[in-house]
Amino acid sequence: xxxxxxxxxxxxxxxxxxxxxxxxxxxxxxxxxxxxxxxxxxxxxxxxxxxxxxxxxxxxxxxxxxxxxxxxxxxxxxxxxxxxxxxxxxxxxxxxxxxxxxxxxxxxxxxxxxxxxxxxxxxxxxxxxxxxxxxxxxxxxxxxxxxxxxxxxxxxxxxxxxxxxxxxxxxxxxxxxxxxxxxxxxxxxxxxxxxxxxxxxxxxxxxxxxxxxxxxxxxxxxxxxxxxxxxxxxxxxxxxxxxxxxxxxxxxxxxxxxxxxxxxxxxxxxxxxxxxxxxxxxxxxxxxxxxxxxxxxxxxxxxxxxxxxxxxxxxxxxxxxxxxxxxxxxxxxxxxxxxxxxxxxxxxxxxxxxxxxxxxxxxxxxxxxxxxxxxxxxxxxxxxxxxxxxxxxxxxxxxxxxxxxxxxxxx
Amino acid sequence: xxxxxxxxxxxxxxxxxxxxxxxxxxxxxxxxxxxxxxxxxxxxxxxxxxxxxxxxxxxxxxxxxxxxxxxxxxxxxxxxxxxxxxxxxxxxxxxxxxxxxxxxxxxxxxxxxxxxxxxxxxxxxxxxxxxxxxxxxxxxxxxxxxxxxxxxxxxxxxxxxxxxxxxxxxxxxxxxxxxxxxxxxxxxxxxxxxxxxxxxxxxxxxxxxxxxxxxxxxxxxxxxxxxxxxxxxxxxxxxxxxxxxxxxxxxxxxxxxxxxxxxxxxxxxxxxxxxxxxxxxxxxxxxxxxxxxxxxxxxxxxxxxxxxxxxxxxxxxxxxxxxxxxxxxxxxxxxxxxxxxxxxxxxxxxxxxxxxxxxxxxxxxxxxxxxxxxxxxxxxxxxxxxxxxxxxxxxxxxxxxxxxxxxxxxx
Numbered sequence: 001x002x003x004x005x006x007x008x009x010x011x012x013x014x015x016x017x018x019x020x021x022x023x024x025x026x027x028x029x030x031x032x033x034x035x036x037x038x039x040x041x042x043x044x045x046x047x048x049x050x051x052x053x054x055x056x057x058x059x060x061x062x063x064x065x066x067x068x069x070x071x072x073x074x075x076x077x078x079x080x081x082x083x084x085x086x087x088x089x090x091x092x093x094x095x096x097x098x099x100x101x102x103x104x105x106x107x108x109x110x111x112x113x114x115x116x117x118x119x120x121x122x123x124x125x126x127x128x129x130x131x132x133x134x135x136x137x138x139x140x141x142x143x144x145x146x147x148x149x150x151x152x153x154x155x156x157x158x159x160x161x162x163x164x165x166x167x168x169x170x171x172x173x174x175x176x177x178x179x180x181x182x183x184x185x186x187x188x189x190x191x192x193x194x195x196x197x198x199x200x201x202x203x204x205x206x207x208x209x210x211x212x213x214x215x216x217x218x219x220x221x222x223x224x225x226x227x228x229x230x231x232x233x234x235x236x237x238x239x240x241x242x243x244x245x246x247x248x249x250x251x252x253x254x255x256x257x258x259x260x261x262x263x264x265x266x267x268x269x270x271x272x273x274x275x276x277x278x279x280x281x282x283x284x285x286x287x288x289x290x291x292x293x294x295x296x297x298x299x300x301x302x303x304x305x306x307x308x309x310x311x312x313x314x315x316x317x318x319x320x321x322x323x324x325x326x327x328x329x330x331x332x333x334x335x336x337x338x339x340x341x342x343x344x345x346x347x348x349x350x351x352x353x354x355x356x357x358x359x360x361x362x363x364x365x366x367x368x369x370x371x372x373x374x375x376x377x378x379x380x381x382x383x384x385x386x387x388x389x390x391x392x393x394x395x396x397x398x399x400x401x402x403x404x405x406x407x408x409x410x411x
Numbered sequence: 412x413x414x415x416x417x418x419x420x421x422x423x424x425x426x427x428x429x430x431x432x433x434x435x436x437x438x439x440x441x442x443x444x445x446x447x448x449x450x451x452x453x454x455x456x457x458x459x460x461x462x463x464x465x466x467x468x469x470x471x472x473x474x475x476x477x478x479x480x481x482x483x484x485x486x487x488x489x490x491x492x493x494x495x496x497x498x499x500x501x502x503x504x505x506x507x508x509x510x511x512x513x514x515x516x517x518x519x520x521x522x523x524x525x526x527x528x529x530x531x532x533x534x535x536x537x538x539x540x541x542x543x544x545x546x547x548x549x550x551x552x553x554x555x556x557x558x559x560x561x562x563x564x565x566x567x568x569x570x571x572x573x574x575x576x577x578x579x580x581x582x583x584x585x586x587x588x589x590x591x592x593x594x595x596x597x598x599x600x601x602x603x604x605x606x607x608x609x610x611x612x613x614x615x616x617x618x619x620x621x622x623x624x625x626x627x628x629x630x631x632x633x634x635x636x637x638x639x640x641x642x643x644x645x646x647x648x649x650x651x652x653x654x655x656x657x658x659x660x661x662x663x664x665x666x667x668x669x670x671x672x673x674x675x676x677x678x679x680x681x682x683x684x685x686x687x688x689x690x691x692x693x694x695x696x697x698x699x700x701x702x703x704x705x706x707x708x709x710x711x712x713x714x715x716x717x718x719x720x721x722x723x724x725x726x727x728x729x730x731x732x733x734x735x736x737x738x739x740x741x742x743x744x745x746x747x748x749x750x751x752x753x754x755x756x757x758x759x760x761x762x763x764x765x766x767x768x769x770x771x772x773x774x775x776x777x778x779x780x781x782x783x784x785x786x787x788x789x790x791x792x793x794x795x796x797x798x799x800x801x802x803x804x805x806x807x808x809x810x811x812x813x814x815x816x817x818x819x820x821x822x
Contacts, residue, residue: 023434024759068684072677072745075752093752124691131716132694135548135647236546266483280535283543305542334483341486341504348435
């Protein structure tokens, strides 16, 4: 670990990660607590979502309005969301202001007011978000694809479920906050113009005496099936496809990433050139590697007009299968250069880096340095990629469509 | 102009802008040519859109596939689009690779092959993009709002018009390329880890002997009306609203920006707190300042369920009118801090900076330094804001809705 990185786990189980970046005045922070949709209680899917809104409606000495005004008065550009594994609170601003804001983020996760009036509004907004999906068929498709591909509760919609949201009460939210907003396993990552010693002592001051361990009432169940069609009257059909791959911690991780880049990285990616540029079958098509903590997958999407939908699905599957025949040296070279370029670009963004080191720690238990990533990319050879592709044939597909009629699926 | 900025206009009318950024390895480039949808010939709306795709399908010594492969082999993360005033070509990567790519971007704008086969695919994709809008009612609303608010041709949909796209031919594209891809008025901006002298000599080498002046066959016409309802069967109603403001070059520019921040900046913005957080009327609501070269506007959007749509529109209008009563000192302070924080964050991104200096030159004829922006923000006082708001009452609204039924509009 060079002077650039810092990692420390406090006795209460909270891990602080930091990255010092040259030439920036800003800093960005990400705080992950173990309240994701996958740990929502069985019949309360969406609890984490509502909670991640509700904790911001007053905390510590400040009511809802005062809290919002105060954080805006620091110039913090903020975001918050509930994901599969965590609820995430993020901010970015001048580094000194991010440091000042730490005390208030401690209030938010440790001492939220959870007001009853705020609860009604927060749940209403969650229900409206769900209802709005009817106007977003592409987003709906990607949500359905996760539901049908990943085992439950990992495939749950992070926006929650209507029936469950309707069952929530402010008292249930309070119990849920106590159960899951706990330091053990939580991650606080900061990247930018920071001093490690100061950061550590500030975090210790505000989070050090927090204590507890989240409950994890998760029972894993297989997804409902492998294929699904969602009827939607439209001129467009949206197609989603997924198949299992290796986990992110595998030694072959960059081998798979590189193969996926050949399929869909840059503009010379096969899906883009074959399906979009040459055949003009689709306006949008992509494939990418995506992972839960222990499970990797390749997911692909195409959106097209109804009359082109069957040809698009056939072509998409055909390109995925063709990958098993191997990639060429020039394709691999481009994939490497593309991935390294995007690593360099992300290395210059405080928000991107604090998100990356937090993710690294969650998946791998440690920060990967930018040099380590660069070396891992360099170490991928053509033989390794083609050997891997030959041994790991794509299969066991999940296929989901949203549109006016189902397509013919491969048997 | 400090050591950080560089500006030079070549004899052919191409302007080179550059910003040197400390602590980065990357650079980003933006190239603007005067082929925007507003200069599309009268009955060929969408010509710039198809052309911005077609010029990438082979240029100089490389055919379509070779060109794509080559640019990917430099690791260039690329984007291109047709806007109102320009077609824009952008890339970002390691600074040395961006420098290497300059020669190829000269091929693209000066010596594209414009192949007939590529034309069919490029036009098909443009038509598909348009058809896909039916599944994107929010995007459709924002397009319709511009059409009904700005004078034609400035309000044209940058994706083109179906009837016009169908009339295009490869021969018309060739004529259009000759007419509009010209150096006079074009802007090339680079930000990042660069050396001004080297950059200038490279640009001179590849673009210096380019010559010509684009034709601008624009006849300005008023928009078709002030209110419009687009019928779409859905559970959601999308509401767009716009009214005239001062141009970006006005001394009061930051006065208006600050007032708009009070309305809709950060999370303490009035629209967010009143309409979303307190009343939970909408999932998404915002307002912002937007400008063509000579004309500024305030635009606002809200998306909500049909049963809340009328209340949302009424509430949105009421908050906009309430702004005329003035803002408070704490509101102004937060607005200033928020705008300065986002200026600092953008100042650390090469892509953001090269886009900003190109925009500055187009609108103002010169680069604004980050210090100049910061000072202009600081110079805004509460009296100036409230005096401005009293003298410039909102009115002459354009109101557009997309949903199952029209709303009651103010008379």
